[in-house]
Amino acid sequence: MTSPLSFQIDQRCTESSARIGRVTTLHGSFDTPAFMPVGTRASVKGLSPDQVHQSGSQILLNNAYHLMLRPGDAMIADRGGVHEFMRWDGPILTDSGGYQAFSMADINAIDDEGVTFKSIIDGAKVHLGPERAMEVQNNLGADIIMAFDDCPPALAPDEKDPHAMGAFRQRLEIAVDRTTDWLHRCVESHARAETQSLFGIIQGGPHSDLREASAKAVTAIDLPGYAIGGVATGESPEEIHRIVAETTPLLPEEKPRYLMGVGYERDLVTAVRSGVDMFDCVLPTRNGRNAGAFTRSGRLQLRNARFKEDDGVLEPGCDCPACSGGFSRAYLRHLFISGEILGPVLLSQHNLRHYQRLMLDIRRAIREDTWSSLYRAWPVLDRGSATV
Numbered sequence: 001m002t003s004p005l006s007f008q009i010d011q012r013c014t015e016s017s018a019r020i021g022r023v024t025t026l027h028g029s030f031d032t033p034a035f036m037p038v039g040t041r042a043s044v045k046g047l048s049p050d051q052v053h054q055s056g057s058q059i060l061l062n063n064a065y066h067l068m069l070r071p072g073d074a075m076i077a078d079r080g081g082v083h084e085f086m087r088w089d090g091p092i093l094t095d096s097g098g099y100q101a102f103s104m105a106d107i108n109a110i111d112d113e114g115v116t117f118k119s120i121i122d123g124a125k126v127h128l129g130p131e132r133a134m135e136v137q138n139n140l141g142a143d144i145i146m147a148f149d150d151c152p153p154a155l156a157p158d159e160k161d162p163h164a165m166g167a168f169r170q171r172l173e174i175a176v177d178r179t180t181d182w183l184h185r186c187v188e189s190h191a192r193a194e195t196q197s198l199f200g201i202i203q204g205g206p207h208s209d210l211r212e213a214s215a216k217a218v219t220a221i222d223l224p225g226y227a228i229g230g231v232a233t234g235e236s237p238e239e240i241h242r243i244v245a246e247t248t249p250l251l252p253e254e255k256p257r258y259l260m261g262v263g264y265e266r267d268l269v270t271a272v273r274s275g276v277d278m279f280d281c282v283l284p285t286r287n288g289r290n291a292g293a294f295t296r297s298g299r300l301q302l303r304n305a306r307f308k309e310d311d312g313v314l315e316p317g318c319d320c321p322a323c324s325g326g327f328s329r330a331y332l333r334h335l336f337i338s339g340e341i342l343g344p345v346l347l348s349q350h351n352l353r354h355y356q357r358l359m360l361d362i363r364r365a366i367r368e369d370t371w372s373s374l375y376r377a378w379p380v381l382d383r384g385s386a387t388v
Contacts, residue, residue, distance in 0.1 A: 003224035005144065005197035007032075007256050007277075013366045017248070017275035020366045023059075023256055025091045025143035026195060027083060030058035032256065032277040033362055035268070035355045036093060037285065041066050042076075042086040045285055046345045047352075049088045055320070055349060056356030058090055061280045064136050064145075065097035065128065069121050073139035081141025093280070094142040096133040096186075098149040098201070098229075099261070110150065112178060130185035138192045146227065147186040149201040150175040154234035172205040175230075179203045180217040187221060197224035199258060205230055206239060208246050215250035226251045227258035228276070237263075237384060241270045248274040264385045265294075265358055265378065272362055284355050288348030291336040295354070297379045298388030302333045302347075320353035322346040 009021040021032045037044045037052055040063040044052050052060060062082055067073060076085050082092055100108075100117065109116045114129025128136075133148035152175050155168045183200050190198050200218040204210030219226060228247050231240050244259060248271070251257050258278035259271050268279055284294065291302040295315045300307070310329040314322055322332065327346060335343030358378065365374040375381050 003193070003197045004195055005224045005256075007225070007254070009254070011367055013273075013371070014369055015371065016273040018272045018362075018366050019275065019277070020363045021256075021277065023091075023277075025197070027089065027091045027143050028058070030091055031359075031363060033268070033272045033359055034059060034278050035359050036061045036278065036280040037352055038063075038280055038282045039086070039088075041070070042082055044348075044352075045289060046341070046348050047285075049086065051345075051349060052088075052352065053090070055352035056360070057352060059143075060088065060090070060092060062086075062092055062094045062140065062142060064094045064133065064140060065100045065117075067094075067140060068097070068128075068136045069119055069126070073136040077139035077141065081139075083141065091144070092142040093144040094137050094140050094146065095260075096137065096146040096148040097128045098133070098146070098151050100128075112181070114148070114182075130182040131189040134186050134189045134191070138190070138196065141192075142196065144197050144199060144225070145190075147179075147183045147198060147200050149182060149203060149229055150178040151203065151230050151233070152205065154205065168205070169207065172203070172207060172210055175203045175205075176210050176214045176217070179214065183218060183221060187223075199223060199225040199227050199256075201227045201229040201260070202247055202251070203230045204247075206235065206243060211243065211247045212250060215247060219250070219252060223255070225256040225258060225278075227260050227278075229260045231259070232261045232263055237267060240267060244271045244276065245274045248276055251275075265355075266381050266384050268358065269362060269374070269378075269381055272366075284351035285348045288351045289344040291333070291343065291347065292351075292387075293332075293347055294351050295380070295388070296377065298383050298386050300329070301387055302329060303336055307333045314347075314350055315354075318350065318353065318357070320350040322350045 004026050006024045009019050012019045022029050037057050037060045039060045042062055076082055079085050117126045119126050130148040137145035152171050200223045202214045202218055204214045231243055256277045259276045263281055293300040293314045307329045365371050
């Protein structure tokens with residue numbers, strides 16, 4: 001498939017599969033490994049496009065399902081597409097709505113034709129299949145668009161009896177076949193291949209053989225890039241790391257590789273070592289809106305009483321507006337306790353900058369081949385998602 005997207009690999013790590021590169025689209029370029037802030041409804045909650053740019057973010061993600069419901073993809077198309085609508089001049093990626101089939105499983109029905117949702121706006125029935133998913137994303141006009149996929153949930157820990165595991169395996173097999181079939185339909189109905197790059201998605205759950213089968217079927221179609229889906233749906237961090245480490249080498253080396261919906265700092269670094277180039281996650285902004293601040297040593301929960309008279313900044317040396325502006329932890333805690341909007345704004349800025357600083361250090365460690373320095377500078381990489 002011809003594509004307006006190009007991907008250049010600039011350097012590879014000598015002790016892992018990590019690499020640094022650059023993706024170029026019609027709306028500009030971004031460095032990889034890249035972290036994309038999530039702007040679900042054409043807005044990164046609480047932040048202006050300029051503030052998102054100032055965090056170091058070069059590309060962001062929009063949610064096609066939510067924009068289809070409100071204000072409507074045709075309405076956005078009439079206004080020049082999502083770039084013009086939200087006044088973001090850099091690259092944008094839109095998901096397809098497939099994940100909502102999992103995350104909103106209590107209000108949908110799924111079959112080989114797609115998913116029927118009960119609208120969260122007005123309760124009306126909405127059908128979303130491969131063709132409609134492409135129409136929506138073509139209307140939105142993002143640079144990178146995702147194929148419509150079947151993303152089943154992970155098996156719950158209390159369901160791991162032989163009968164439940166067998167049924168789960170069967171559901172995953174259906175998802176792999178359905179995702180492949182839907183990808184073919186997405187390719188056929190994609191009406192803007194000259195301006196938008198379609199990525200395929202690998203499914204298969206925790207089963208190595210299903211991941212391999214899915215990767216073989218999806219990569220048989222020549223696409224601008226490929227994504228690993230169906231992770232971070234309830235698995236342990238260790239399980240996520242295993243799935244990513246096994247699946248990433250199955251994707252073409254010369255194409256961008258995207259891990260969807262992941263994750264904490266340790267998850268990102270582990271995936272980069274496996275050869276992943278692109279990430280998105282709601283963690284930085286969602287935590288920021290709820291008084292959670294990421295630091296190199298771990299997360300802080302500013303509502304805790306121990307910060308009531310803490311005059312230190314969130315993280316010394318951080319160049320985000322909260323830290324460089326000298327706002328103390330005590331003041332930031334006060335903002336949240338008092339219900340002031342400035343608190344979520346400053347912490348969202350800090351957390352996005354934290355993730356982009358991590359990306360900068362990852363790229364530096366690859367370029368200079370100094371992974372040990374990365375772990376020394378980021379103690380959180382050995383602590384997972386712990387609050388400190």
